[in-house]
Amino acid sequence: MTRSAAFDLTASLRTGEMPSGIVQLNRSIGRALRRQKGNFQYYDEPAGDPGLRNQLATLFAKRGWNTDASELCVTSGCQQSLFLALLTVCSEGDVVAVESPGFYGVLQLLEQLKLKVVEVPTSLQTGMDVAAFADILKLWDVRACVVSPTFATPGGAVMPTEARKRLLQLAERYDLAIVEDDIYAETGWSGVPDTLKSLDQSGRVIHCSSLSKVLSRDLRLGWINGGRWHSKILQMKLTSQLASSRFVQQGVESFIKEGDYTAFVRKFRLQLRDQRDQLLEYLAAWPLAVRTTAPQGGLTIWVELPEEVDTMDIYSKAMGEGIVITPGNLFSVSERFGNCLRISFAHPWGGHRAHALNRLSELIQHQ
Structure with a gap:
């Protein structure tokens, strides 16, 4: 070989x-491009296309999280969302808690941002060991915690609701930012759990995700809800990327709005x-x-x-x-x-x- x-x-x-759903997505994006006319000379707003953000909010409502377009920012994929989250809430030398085993892309981000890592034991069935994390917090001055509560890589773990609530209680007690990597949620064939963000009462959860795992890696279209840090994250997006592709966003908006996304994911x-x-x-x-x-x-x-x-x-x-x-x-x-x-x-x-x-x-x- x-x-x-x-x-x-x-x-x-x-x-x-190529699946028929992806062919339809390409057509939706192509139609959106043809509709641009003179708009190609202008940047999209930093937060992203309002129509797409409205469609995303509609999808989230089905997972227990009532949000709206003003609370979402479009990014170039989940990795950029995670980067913006960590860049906003942490400073060089801060300690960030991660799952172990956990996503190596997060470890690479932490190294690039010169952040320290503390690993939290993680079950391959039920996710992060919150009791072990509580013990870690007694010893380490942790600034943020990156967690994938739903179908986490590498083993597909799903964190139970009580563990999620306990994690948020610890975030309140120790003044933490919780960065939710939600990128695999839409792949669940036995049901899609609610977001961790749906339990957030004080804006401590920064929700990050994208469509790359169910549609296309080349799409490079994600989003972030920054909670209490959202305005700072928008500023970070403005200075680091300025804007996202308008016609790609509008094509995906149509794909979702017309029901093609739901049919494809099913x-x-x-x-x-x-x-x-x-x-x-x-x-x-x-x-x-x-x-x-x-x-x-x-x-x-x-x-x-x-x-x-x-x-x-x-x-x-x-x-x-x-x-x-x-x-x-x-x-x-x-x-x-x-x-x-x-x-x-x-x-x-x-x-x-x-x-x-x-x-x-x-x-x-x-x-």
Whole structure:
């Protein structure tokens, strides 16, 4: 297998024939572009297109969060939303609490912003251990906490309601900002939990998300609600990006308003469920002992291998054969989870990808 025929087992772009919903989205964006006429000479307002923000607010109302367009700011994806949140509420040297294992993109942001990290033990089923976080807060002067309450990567954990309430109580007691990374919520095929933001009574939750995980990574369209820091975040958006693409926002607005988004996501969730089940079947057939998560949403499964396995070593060997994996130690700053890896089920399981999984198991056995 050559590098030119690489098979990506990470959570990257879906391949294959373009879904009909994405074709419709492209048409909506194309129509919006043709309607611009002389508007292409002007910047959009920093907060983003009001029509799109209204449609997003309508979607959030279905998840228990009543907000409106004035409380949302459009960004270039969830990663930029997280960046704006941390840049606004933290200063160099501040301590930020993160889930462990947690999203390596957040760890990279924290390093770039020169922020210190304290890792909070996290269940792959129920998310952040809030009791352990309470103990950490007694020892560390934590400024912010980044958490993914719904279908968190890497294992698809969902934080129970009582744990969410306790987290917000701790935020009040210790004067914290809670940054909610909500990017995987819409993938849930057994129901989509309410946002953590829906429980926020004092503006301490900064909600960050995007459409990239259910539509397209190339769309680069996200949003942020900054809570009590929202005006500062808008200023940060103005100085760092100025504005977002008007016609892309208007095309997505139409896609949502006309019901195409709901129809697309309904089919996509069923596809994800089937692909997750198929991946679990493949892993169950591996001739070595593995433990896996079985999430009800998200895009990935967390695989725990025998302790003697070094997935960083496997990563190098797999790359040599054109197979891309995500080693477990990327999800921690303390070099933990070295015998774990994350595998995506965002792609259909064709013959070549199934072969890559089988070859990966052979590489692990002969390490």
